[in-house]
Amino acid sequence: MPKSFSKLAFKKELLLLPLMSFFSQSFAQSNSTSVKPQDPPSGRQVFQFPSANRASVFGELRFESLQYLSTLEDAKKLTNSQFLSGRISVTSFSRDPGAFNGELDISAGTFFSLRQSYYSVREIYASTYLDEKAQISFGRKKYQWSEIDRIWEFGLWQPRYNIDALRPEDNGLTGLFFDYRSENFQLLAFGSTIFIPSVGPEIREEDGQLVSDNRWYRPPSNQADNISLSYKLEIGNIVDLVTQDSYALHMRVGHEENGPWAAVAAGRKPINDISFQRLVRGVSSNSEAEFIVNPRVTHHRVFSADLGYQLEDFKASISYFEDQPESVLPPVDYAVQKLEPVRIYTTQLEYNAKNLLNRTILFQTAYLKSFGGSIQDIDSEGRDDEISLFTTRYRFSDAFRLNVLGELTTIYSRPVMTKIGFTRDFEQEGSIMGLELQYQWNRDWSYIAGFDALSVDDNQSTDDGFINSYRANDRVYAGASYVF
Secondary structure, X not given: OOOOOOOEEEEEOOOOOOOOOOEEEEEOOOOOOOOOOOOOOOOOEEEEEOOEEEEEEEEEEEEEEEXXXXXXXXXXXXXXXXXXXXEEEEEEEOOOOOOOEEEEEEEEEEEOOOOEEEEEEEEEEEEEEOOOOEEEEEEEEOOOOOHHHHHHOOOOOOOEEOOOOOOOEEOOEEEEEEEEEOOOEEEEEEEEEEOOOOEOOEOEEEOOEEEOOOOOOOOOOOEEOOEEEEEEEOOOOHHHHHEEEEEEEEEEEOOOOOEEEEEEEEEEEEOOOOEEEEEEEEEOOOOEXXXXXXXXXXXXXXXXXXXXXXXXOEEEEEEEEEEEEOOOOOOOOEEEEEEOOEEEEEEEEEEEEEEEOOEEEEEEEEEEEEEXXXXXXXXXXXXXXXXXXXXXXXXXXXXXXXXXXXXXXXXXXXXXXXXXXXXXXXXXXXXXXEEEEEEEOOOOEEEEEEEEEEEEOOOOOOOOOHHHHOHHHOEEEEEEEEEO
C-alpha cells in the first residue's frame, strides 16, 4: 500500500482577543520549500491612540492565477486555479509601563473556481511592559525559537498555515508569554492550556474516500493486498483536542545585532501536526475494510540549541534540535502512529551584498542532516501494524538549500525584485527550484510572475518522499498585489 498521503490536521484558528472562531478538519502533509518575501514593512499609516505612543496598519490584496503543467487523471479540475487573498496587520506599541499594546495579523483567501475559502491568524495578542525590559503578552504571538524553523520551515516549535506546501506561513503559539530583554540577554517563558495545530487543505468524505480540491493533498490508498479500503473521518470533541498543556523556555545570550551569540530552548508541548488513530473494522466477506480515523494529539519534549556570529551584513550559525515523542498505546481494535524521535543538525550562512553590481542582494545557504523521525503504526499491544499510512515526519533529511533575494534589475527605472530558491535532497535524489519576479509599478501596485519545479533523478521511482510524491506539481503563476 503506498504510504505517501497527507498528515491529519485541522483547518482552525482560535481567536482569543477578543473573539473565538470555529474549526474545520483537514489532512495536510508537513512539507514545504519556498523563497518567500520578508515580513512587510511597518504600517503605511500611523495613528495616535490614548493608550499607545503609536499604531500602524498594513494591508495587502493579492490576486494570482496558477497553472500546473501536469494534469492529474483523478483531479483534472485542479490543473488551473485563481486565488484572491488579503492580509491586514494592525499594531499598537508603547514602552510605557502599564500601557496597552497589541497586534492583529490575519489573512484570508478564496479559490474562485473551487469554491474554497481559507483564513489564517498569524498573531492576535495583548501585551504590556512591566518595566523597560520585561513584557507580558497573552494571545497568539510569534517568536523565533530556532534557526532551523526560520530557514527550513519545519514547524518544530510553532504551527504553520500550510494549504500550499511551497508557501507555508508561520503562526504563533497561543498562551501566556513573559519576555525579558536586555542588551546582551533575552529570556522568554511560555505556558498554555490551548493548542492550535498547523492548518492544511480542506477534505471531505466522498464514496468512502477522503478527498480534497487541493493539489497538495494526497489521499490514502484505496487498495491493499486485494482488499478495498474505505475511510470515515470522525472528529470527536473539539474542546478535548484543543485543551492541551504546554510550556517552554528560551534563553539567548549575545548582542542582537553584532558579535557572537548563543541560544537554547526546551519545553513540553503538542506536536503541531495532528497525529491520528484508526479503528479497523476488519475485512468483510467481499474483501472490504473500513478505517474510522480520529484525530489525536501527541506531546513531545523538545530541545534546540543555536550558536552563531553576526555582523551588519553577515550571519553564520549552527543549530541542533531533538525531541522525544510521548508514546501512548491505543484502545483495543485501534492502530495509532508511533513517532520515532528525531535529531536534526543544520548550518546556515547569510550574506547581504550591498554593493554587488551596484545593487543589494541577499544570499542564504544552509545544509540539513537529520536522523530518526520515522513513523510506524502500532496496535493496542504495542506491536507493529501491517499498515503504516505515514513513514516520515519531516520533508527533508539530507538537504542543501540556496536562496538569492534582491533587486537584480530594473524596467523603466522601476525595480524588479527577484527571489530564486534551490533545494537538493540527496537522500530523496530530488530537487526543487523556484523563481519569482515582482515588478514594483509604483508605491502601491506590483505585478508578480514565477514558477516552481520539482524533479527527481529517477522518474520511475515509487519513493514516498516529499519531492517524488509532488513532482507532478510543477507550475507557473502570475498576478498582482496592492499594498495599502
